[in-house]
Amino acid sequence: xxxxxxxxxxxxxxxxxxxxxxxxxxxxxxxxxxxxxxxxxxxxxxxxxxxxxxxxxxxxxxxxxxxxxxxxxxxxxxxxxxxxxxxxxxxxxxxxxxxxxxxxxxxxxxxxxxxxxxxxxxxxxxxxxxxxxxxxxxxxxxxxxxxxxxxxxxxxxxxxxxxxxxxxxxxxxxxxxxxxxxxxxxxxxxxxxxxxxxxxxxxxxxxxxxxxxxxxxxxxxxxxxxxxxxxxxxxxxxxxxxxxxxxxxxxxxxxxxxxxxxxxxxxxxxxxxxxxxxxxxxxxxxxxxxxxxxxxxxxxxxxxxxxxxxxxxxxxxxxxxxxxxxxxxxxxxxxxxxxxxxxxxxxxxxxxxxxxxxxxxxxxxxxxxxxxxxxxxxxxxxxxxxxxxxxxxxxxxxxxxxxxxxxxxxxxxxxxxxxxxxxxxxxxxxxxxxxxxxxxxxxxxxxxxxxxxxxxxxxxxxxxxxxxxxxxxxxxxxxxxxxxxxxxxxxxxxxxxxxxxxxxxxxxxxxxxxxxxxxxxxxxxxxxxxxxxxxxxxxxxxxxxxxxxxxxxxxxxxxxxxxxxxxxxxxxxxxxxxxxxxxxxxxxxxxxxxxxx
Amino acid sequence: xxxxxxxxxxxxxxxxxxxxxxxxxxxxxxxxxxxxxxxxxxxxxxxxxxxxxxxxxxxxxxxxxxxxxxxxxxxxxxxxxxxxxxxxxxxxxxxxxxxxxxxxxxxxxxxxxxxxxxxxxxxxxxxxxxxxxxxxxxxxxxxxxxxxxxxxxxxxxxxxxxxxxxxxxxxxxxxxxxxxxxxxxxxxxxxxxxxxxxxxxxxxxxxxxxxxxxxxxxxxxxxxxxxxxxxxxxxxxxxxxxxxxxxxxxxxxxxxxxxxxxxxxxxxxxxxxxxxxxxxxxxxxxxxxxxxxxxxxxxxxxxxxxxxxxxxxxxxxxxxxxxxxxxxxxxxxxxxxxxxxxxxxxxxxxxxxxxxxxxxxxxxxxxxxxxxxxxxx
Numbered sequence: 001x002x003x004x005x006x007x008x009x010x011x012x013x014x015x016x017x018x019x020x021x022x023x024x025x026x027x028x029x030x031x032x033x034x035x036x037x038x039x040x041x042x043x044x045x046x047x048x049x050x051x052x053x054x055x056x057x058x059x060x061x062x063x064x065x066x067x068x069x070x071x072x073x074x075x076x077x078x079x080x081x082x083x084x085x086x087x088x089x090x091x092x093x094x095x096x097x098x099x100x101x102x103x104x105x106x107x108x109x110x111x112x113x114x115x116x117x118x119x120x121x122x123x124x125x126x127x128x129x130x131x132x133x134x135x136x137x138x139x140x141x142x143x144x145x146x147x148x149x150x151x152x153x154x155x156x157x158x159x160x161x162x163x164x165x166x167x168x169x170x171x172x173x174x175x176x177x178x179x180x181x182x183x184x185x186x187x188x189x190x191x192x193x194x195x196x197x198x199x200x201x202x203x204x205x206x207x208x209x210x211x212x213x214x215x216x217x218x219x220x221x222x223x224x225x226x227x228x229x230x231x232x233x234x235x236x237x238x239x240x241x242x243x244x245x246x247x248x249x250x251x252x253x254x255x256x257x258x259x260x261x262x263x264x265x266x267x268x269x270x271x272x273x274x275x276x277x278x279x280x281x282x283x284x285x286x287x288x289x290x291x292x293x294x295x296x297x298x299x300x301x302x303x304x305x306x307x308x309x310x311x312x313x314x315x316x317x318x319x320x321x322x323x324x325x326x327x328x329x330x331x332x333x334x335x336x337x338x339x340x341x342x343x344x345x346x347x348x349x350x351x352x353x354x355x356x357x358x359x360x361x362x363x364x365x366x367x368x369x370x371x372x373x374x375x376x377x378x379x380x381x382x383x384x385x386x387x388x389x390x391x392x393x394x395x396x397x398x399x400x401x402x403x404x405x406x407x408x409x410x411x412x413x414x415x416x417x418x419x420x421x422x423x424x425x426x427x428x429x430x431x432x433x434x435x436x437x438x439x440x441x442x443x444x445x446x447x448x449x450x451x452x453x454x455x456x457x458x459x460x461x462x463x464x465x466x467x468x469x470x471x472x473x474x475x476x477x478x479x480x481x482x483x484x485x486x487x488x489x490x491x492x493x494x495x496x497x498x499x500x501x502x503x504x505x506x507x508x509x510x511x512x513x514x515x516x517x518x519x520x521x522x523x524x525x526x527x528x529x530x531x532x533x534x535x536x537x538x539x540x541x542x543x544x545x546x547x548x549x550x551x552x553x554x555x556x557x558x559x560x561x562x563x564x565x566x567x568x569x570x571x572x573x574x575x576x577x578x579x580x581x582x583x584x585x586x587x588x589x590x591x592x593x594x595x596x597x
Numbered sequence: 598x599x600x601x602x603x604x605x606x607x608x609x610x611x612x613x614x615x616x617x618x619x620x621x622x623x624x625x626x627x628x629x630x631x632x633x634x635x636x637x638x639x640x641x642x643x644x645x646x647x648x649x650x651x652x653x654x655x656x657x658x659x660x661x662x663x664x665x666x667x668x669x670x671x672x673x674x675x676x677x678x679x680x681x682x683x684x685x686x687x688x689x690x691x692x693x694x695x696x697x698x699x700x701x702x703x704x705x706x707x708x709x710x711x712x713x714x715x716x717x718x719x720x721x722x723x724x725x726x727x728x729x730x731x732x733x734x735x736x737x738x739x740x741x742x743x744x745x746x747x748x749x750x751x752x753x754x755x756x757x758x759x760x761x762x763x764x765x766x767x768x769x770x771x772x773x774x775x776x777x778x779x780x781x782x783x784x785x786x787x788x789x790x791x792x793x794x795x796x797x798x799x800x801x802x803x804x805x806x807x808x809x810x811x812x813x814x815x816x817x818x819x820x821x822x823x824x825x826x827x828x829x830x831x832x833x834x835x836x837x838x839x840x841x842x843x844x845x846x847x848x849x850x851x852x853x854x855x856x857x858x859x860x861x862x863x864x865x866x867x868x869x870x871x872x873x874x875x876x877x878x879x880x881x882x883x884x885x886x887x888x889x890x891x892x893x894x895x896x897x898x899x900x901x902x903x904x905x906x907x908x909x910x911x912x913x914x915x916x917x918x919x920x921x922x923x924x925x926x927x928x929x930x931x932x933x934x935x936x937x938x939x940x941x942x943x944x945x946x947x948x949x950x951x952x953x954x955x956x957x958x959x960x961x962x963x964x965x966x967x968x969x970x971x972x973x974x
Contacts, residue, residue, distance in 0.1 A: 524947070524964055547815035550965040552787040552836050554914055556604060556851050557865040560872060560897060563907050569970055 001187070001253040005180045006074045006211065007127075008091055010119055011101035012109035012468060016131040019163035020101055020172070021059075021075060027169045028061035028073070031242060057197065058094075058209050058255050060239045065177045073176060074255035076196065076211075078115070083344030085472060086291055087197070089118055090271045093287055094196040094211035094255065097125040097180030099172065100151070104130050104138035108146045108435055110409040110468035116150065126151055127159065127175050134162045146435050185252025190281040191215030191223075191274065193250075193258070198268035200319040206262040209240070210274060211255045213285060218249040222277040223260060226284040227269045231277055232260035266322040293325050293341025294402070294473065295348055295452050296385040298366035298495060299355075300337030302575060302586055306361070307336045313359035314338060317351065324351055329386065333495040333579045334364060334589070339386055342368075345452050364577075364589050366495045370449045373400040373476055387497040390483040393534040399499075400476040402448040405430075408459070410467035412440045417462040425450040426479075426501060446471070447479060449499075454596055484538075486512055487530040488520075491580035496592060505531075509539040511595050519588040522546035527582055601650035601681070602850035605635065605673055606861030607662040608879060611697075615730050615800065616758070618792030620863035620877040621660045627879055631861075632669060634886040636676045638860050641890035643680030646868065650856065652677070653684040654847040656692075657711075663693035667705030674710050688752075688846040690715055695733035695741035703748035713752040713845075714745045715785075721775040722768060725761050739779060746780040752843060754783035759821060760814045761789055762806050769817055770824060777828045782843035786821050787836050788814055815963055822959050834915040835962055852915035853922075854908045862892075870899045905931060906974050914965055917956030934973045942968060 011017035025031045061073040078091040092098065098119040102108055119126060128147045133140055144158055159175060161168025197209040210217075217223070221234045236259040238246040250256045262268055270291070273284035301310045314326050325341035342348040348368060355361045374382040374390065377397045384390050406427070410418055415432070422429060422444050430443035446455075451471065459467050484505050486496040500508055509531025516529050520543055531539040554562055576583040609628065610621040655677060657670060670691065677683070690713040691706060698706075720726050721735040733741070745753055755776050759769050776784055789808070791798045800806040822832055830838035834852060837845070850857055858866045863877040873896035876882045885892035899907070905927045912918040923932065932939075939955065942948050947961040947968055961968060 524967055525945070544812075546964065546967060547812050548788075548818060548963045549811075549967040550835050550914075550963060552790050554835070554851075554911065555848070556857055556859060556867065557863070557874065559851070559867075559907055559911065560865075560874075562910065563903060566906065566910060566966075566969060573970055 001185065001251070002182045003069060004072045004074065004183055004253045005097065005176050006076065006095045006183060006253075006255055007097040007099060007176055007180050008076045008078050008095045008119075008124075009099045009101055010078065010112065010115040011131075012103070012106070012111045015101050015103040015106065015109075015112070016163050017101055020099065020129070020131060020161070020169075021077070023163045023166050023169040024073075024075065024173060025059065025061060027166070027173060028063045030059065030061045057199075058240050060241055060255065063173050063177065066174060067177070071177050072254070073173070074211075076255065083294075083342075083347045085114070085118070086289055087270055088115060089122070089287065090194070090196045092119050092122040092124060093271075093285075094194055095122075095124055096183055097127060097176060099176075100126050100128045100147070101131050102128070102143055102147060104132045104140055104143055105135045107139070107143050107439060108150060108409065110407050110441075110470040113150070113409060113441060114407055114470040114472070120151070125180050126153070127172070127179055128153055128157065129159045129161050129168070129172060131161050131163055133160045134165060134167070142436060146439065149435060183253030185212065185214045187214075187216055187252045189214035189252070190279055191217055191221075191276045192281050192285055193217055193274040194285050195225075195268055195270055195272045195274060197270060198265055198322075200265045202319075204236075204259050204261075206265045206268040207244075208258045208260075208262070208268040208274070209255070210250070210258050212250045212252050214252050214281070215276075216249055216251045217258065217274070217276075223258075223274055224277050224280065225267065225269070225272050225274055227272040227288060227290075228267050230262075230267055232262060235259045235261055264322075265319055269322070291323050291343065293323070293371075293385075294344055294448060295342045295368050295370060297340055297342070297348060297368040298329060298331060298334065298337050298386070299326070299340050299352070300331065300334040300364045300366075300495075302362040302364055304335040310338065310355075310361055310363065313355055313361050314340075317355060317359065321351070323347065331366075331388070331495045332491075333493045333577050333584065334366070335577070341385065345456070364586050365593065366589070367498050367593060368452050369499060370402050370447075370452065372481065372499055375400070384499070387483055387499050388494045390497075390499060393482070398478050399481040401479050401481060403445055403474050403477050404448050404451065404471040405474045406444045406446050406451065406469060406471040408442045408444065408467055408469050409435065410440055410442065410463055412438055414463040414467055415440055415442070418442060418459070418467060421455075421458055421462060422446070425455060445474065447477075447501075448473070458596075482533045484509055485532050486516070487528070487532055487537075488516075488579050488582040488584070489528055490530075491582070493579050493584070495577075495589060505533060506538050508595075512592055513539050513541045515591050515595060516584075516588055517541050517543050519591055520582065520584055523582065525581075598651045598682070599649055600653045600684075600850070600855055601646065602654040602656070602847050602855060602857040603652055603677060603681070604656050604658060604847075604857060604859040604864050605662075605677075606660065606859065606864045607657055607665055608660040608862050609664055610659065610661045611664065611732055612730070613796065615728075615796040616789065616792070618794040622879060627883070628665065628669070630883055631879060632672060634883050634892075635673055635860055638886050638891060639673075639676045639680055641886075642858055642860075642866075646858065647681045651682045651684050652687060654688045654690070654850055656688075656690045656847040658692050661694050661697060662691050663697045663702075663706075667702060667709050670706065670711065671709035678710075688713055690754075690845070690847055692717060693741065693745070694731075695738040698741060698744070700744055700748060703745050703750070707749050712750070713754070714742075714750045715754040715756065715783075716742055716745070718742075718755045718776070719758045720761070721772050725764070725768075725772075728761060729758070735775075739775070742779045742781060752783070753779075753781045754785060754839075754845065755779070755781050756785045756787065758787050758789055759817045760809055762808060764809070764817070766817060766820055770820065773821065773824050777825070777830070783837070783839040783845060784825060784830055785837050786825070788818060818963060819959065822962070832959075832962065835965060837915075849915070852911045853919075854904075854911055854926075870901075870904060872897050872899065901927065902974055909972065909974075910969055913955075913957060913969065917954040920953050920955065931972075931974070938971050938973070942971065 009017045058076045063071045063073050076091050076094050078088045130143050159168050159171045192214040193210040193212045195208045199207050219234050219237050223234050224231045238244050239256040271288040275281045301307050318324050323343050326338040329339040372384040375397045376395050427444040427446045432440050432442045480502040482502050484500050486493045513529045526545045527543040529541045530537045608621050689711050691711045692715045694717045718738040825838040832838050833844045856868045862882045865874045873893045875892040876894040882892045948957050
């Protein structure tokens with residue numbers, strides 16, 4: 001155990017986490033140069049494209065250190081986005097140390113800070129690394145000062161590296177060996193193993209990635225998972241290299257995998273504790289949380305005939321991502337679909353994109369919303385994750401919505417712009433601290449609903465891409481929220497209903513009405529487009545009736561062409577969604593998603 | 598005996614007009630070869646169909662059929678008359694362009710057997726005619742109709758185009774009025790359409806010409822219907838108006854879903870459940886006819902459902918759906934399936950159901966294509 005080092009890498013997107021990982025794996029001959037050519041730890045295409053890691057993995061290296069000893073290094077990868085902060089915290093809990101990687105040209109970013117705080121809270125030894133020092137725009141001294149201010153380290157503790165040219169890799173490995181403490185477990189104690197990640201294999205079922213904290217786990221052991229209470233037989237145990245390597249057992253301090261014929265991914269919950277059925281531990285490891293979706297949206301097949309296909313796709317998707325929740329729902333406008341719960345906006349985007357790309361689904365989504373707590377006058381509390389389920393105005397005593405604490409790191413010249421944006425988004429300013437004279441770290445509290453929409457894009461555009469942002473959930477607070485309905489000829493378009501702050505309802509309603517007027521084709525009759533709160537119409541516009549649509553000439557040679565056109569138009573009509581007697585093109589639903597708040 | 602309509606395409610033109618997408622060529626050196634091929638093609642189809650059909654319409658379209666000599670037309674007609682059974686009251690139409698005929702030529706056309714003239718006037722306005730790149734002026738247009746009448750043509754139709762760029766309602770009414778003052782029995786009034794292959798389409802795409810919007814087009818169209826009906830020309834199709842008894846037999850063959858044969862380049866034929874079309878290119882056409890007697894470039898076999906769709910579409914555009922004919926041909930399923938839709942359209946004033954016909958109202962004609970999308974097939 002003395003020769004084991006468990007560590008992870010904390011970095012902002014694009015600061016070089018994956019290249020550093022490749023460098024370490026290559027240096028320790030865990031992988032060849034050729035294998036390292038692509039950022040190895042990011043195994044999903046989408047992740048690679050976006051340069052972000054979504055599912056964390058682990059890999060073991062053997063390193064012959066300068067002190068003459070061989071060390072087992074377990075690199076535990078962490079997801080790099082705010083939506084996955086719980087998973088990050090569990091990965092951190094499996095480590096004793098963390099590399100803090102900061103881009104020499106970009107400096108410290110919001111995500112660096114929030115993950116760093118988590119690592120410090122978890123008691124990890126932090127090894128600061130400045131990466132990309134060979135960039136012409138590198139500002140090494142400035143970044144050094146930022147890091148020193150941030151973690152209070154000494155200047156000579158900061159490693160200068162260029163992962164791309166493999167500069168500094170050996171120094172990093174030596175620092176891990178020297179500075180990250182060996183794990184402190186007891187092999188004789190009852191088994192406690194932390195599940196920090198899991199994947200689904202179609203042949204083996206759910207495979208748990210575990211860090212053994214105390215005790216020893218052997219194949220054929222009878223084990224149980226605390227959270228689910230379910231019991232299994234440990235079928236196969238081993239360590240993680242590029243592939244799984246079967247070792248038959250894992251001892252306290254080490255990291256590896258466990259296959260136990262677990263059918264579903266949701267039974268290997270991240271953060272859960274594995275122990276023995278007989279003589280097991282009495283209490284689980286701390287920190288386990290049931291992950292709950294934060295953002296909800298309706299997903300509907302573009303063509304309503306594809307409902308079953310979408311269900312299959314969601315089920316298959318969920319095999320590999322148990323944080324997605326979905327339940328059937330019906331919309332008068334969109335037909336049969338699913339209300340899906342996501343960890344956050346990025347998670348939502350990833351799910352939608354992967355459903356389309358990998359599962360060939362064509363979907364229409366509704367406006368994302370958070371989960372509201374509605375307290376009714378009769379004392380009942382209703383949890384609303386779909387605006388359609390909102391009780392009527394008269395029944396409501398108060399509504400509470402989730403709030404987050406947000407951290408925004410920005411060059412100081414954009415502070416004014418950001419304050420403005422924060423006000424627009426109902427933000428409550430907390431404080432500003434300066435990372436260095438030109439970079440500010442601002443704290444706000446926001447309603448979650450305000451930042452799940454277009455907040456990130458706006459943040460980037462008003463700061464020319466320089467500001468970065470991270471958030472964590474802090475609790476529910478009362479707000480003046482109303483349900484805003486959109487009506488076409490008096491019929492509610494349920495898929496366009498939203499829960500919105502009273503003060504924003506009017507502008508939003510107006511924008512949606514204008515957008516719909518633009519996108520709904522003229523019908524044979526006039527269409528009234530209205531936005532209403534309860535029975536009160538707050539915005540209204542009309543789509544004039546279509547006056548003429550007829551081909552002027554249709555003689556012998558035109559008939560085939562005309563029939564084909566008619567068939568094509570009928571196909572197009574099929575893709576429209578119908579509310580009352582009004583047909584709404586899919587684009588209208590998509591366009592509403594693009595409306596700026 | 599089944600009725601048959603025959604279309605003959607004469608592709609030759611003086612030049613290509615900007616709004617035209619018909620197959621036409623401005624080179625006359627192949628006229629003779631083309632005539633030989635037409636005769637061969639007529640014979641080819643006569644062998645297949647002359648026993649079962651009697652011809653009740655022959656229509657010379659183009660191109661500019663009036664550009665070729667009356668002898669040319671006469672030779673074609675003779676070939677048809679020799680090869681097919683011809684009804685006594687056959688309608689024989691020649692599309693004629695002002696500026697291509699004089700008294701003598703008109704007389705010869707009459708002698709050749711032509712009994713209906715369809716004159717491509719398009720407009721009586723100098724600027725509009727220039728815009729449309731027609732070779733004639735307003736005076737020539739009027740003269741053409743008057744001379745044809747004097748020559749003995751009693752059944753004359755004129756073509757007009759509306760919604761030209763910048764056309765005011767007054768200007769359009771002037772055009773209509775000029776038309777009905779002439780001895781004509783039939784008026785075709787077309788809203789300007791952008792055809793993919795037409796020069797005008799490119800002009801619009803290039804931003805050289807701006808079209809007026811669809812609401813204005815609707816207004817002009819309503820004006821047209823009202824004006825012509827007030828002058829005794831009743832609407833019997835989206836763009837066609839006639840004094841009672843002067844509806845074009847040929848047009849009605851298309852719209853009442855009758856059989857027709859097309860001879861010549863780019864022409865279409867429809868017999869029973871099969872539709873086919875000829876090569877557009879004169880060269881391809883000639884070669885094909887010489888090699889195999891016909892010049893079919895493509896064909897389709899229509900399913901009963903496609904035929905039902907076409908039947909409804911064409912009937913609705915014109916005189917209306919003859920309920921008995923529909924039931925007879927396709928059964929009553931369509932009527933049953935669409936009963937609520939028809940009732941709804943009726944109660945909203947888009948159509949009438951009376952005397953065994955489902956017929957669009959004026960408001961309905963304006964939205965004919967939109968209405969079609971409502972039906973279940």
